[in-house]
Amino acid sequence: MPQSPRPVPSxxxxxxxxxxxxxxxxxxxxxxxxxxxxxxxxxxALAIRAKISSEKVVPASxxxxxxxxxxxxxxxxIKMFKGxxxxxxIQYIYTPFDSSLCGVKxxxxxxxxxxxxxxxxxxxxVFVHLCNYIEPWENLSxxxxxxxxxxxxxxxxxxxxxxxxxxxxISAPNECLWTDWLLERKLYGYQAQHYVCMKHVxxxxxxxxxxxxxxxxxxxxxxx
Numbered sequence: 001m002p003q004s005p006r007p008v009p010s011x012x013x014x015x016x017x018x019x020x021x022x023x024x025x026x027x028x029x030x031x032x033x034x035x036x037x038x039x040x041x042x043x044x045a046l047a048i049r050a051k052i053s054s055e056k057v058v059p060a061s062x063x064x065x066x067x068x069x070x071x072x073x074x075x076x077x078i079k080m081f082k083g084x085x086x087x088x089x090i091q092y093i094y095t096p097f098d099s100s101l102c103g104v105k106x107x108x109x110x111x112x113x114x115x116x117x118x119x120x121x122x123x124x125x126v127f128v129h130l131c132n133y134i135e136p137w138e139n140l141s142x143x144x145x146x147x148x149x150x151x152x153x154x155x156x157x158x159x160x161x162x163x164x165x166x167x168x169x170i171s172a173p174n175e176c177l178w179t180d181w182l183l184e185r186k187l188y189g190y191q192a193q194h195y196v197c198m199k200h201v202x203x204x205x206x207x208x209x210x211x212x213x214x215x216x217x218x219x220x221x222x223x224x
Contacts, residue, residue, distance in 0.1 A: 037133055050076060052074070069098070070096060073108065092126070155196060161175050
């Protein structure tokens with residue numbers, strides 16, 4: 001069984017950790033490990049659909065000597081897909097002001113809607129950054145939108161391995177090989193948009209293409 005997300009430390013501490021974990025030699029760059037959308041949802045504490053109402057730069061802590069800043073986005077939550085047990089209606093999300101700490105720039109006061117995944121800090125605030133899966137809602141495929149309700153959550157026991165070069169193989173029966181980077185030289189290609197790594201009744205996993213009917217050997221046989 002996948003473990004439920006643990007509480008994340010306060011945002012001021014998280015900012016310091018992001019600064020310390022910045023890879024040497026990258027200067028002002030933000031670096032994130034690649035992850036399939038299914039992995040993002042499984043590893044995040046929450047996933048919501050929302051619009052951005054406004055933004056404001058705020059201090060990262062109450063310490064006047066702390067130079068770190070955050071962007072506080074006021075949001076209008078449209079739907080929650082994950083995180084019900086932690087929070088209800090979310091009014092604000094926070095992200096680092098500094099882009100080198102993976103701060104996210106979102107469009108405020110527009111009609112654009114986003115899928116937002118992120119963490120819930122120990123003080124109850126919602127924290128997002130570039131290493132989360134954050135996409136304009138209009139860019140998501142039908143399968144991705146459908147899977148937010150159902151397929152992603154039920155298949156978090158599957159592992160997705162990124163394939164960068166041949167040969168690449170699975171090391172366990174519950175793995176699926178993600179080949180978008182190898183075939184298309186981009187992460188969120190056709191496989192990320194149109195496939196889910198699904199568990200079989202025998203515990204193994206394989207890719208399921210959304211436009212095909214579910215086979216009876218899949219554990220996840222209930223349509224959303």
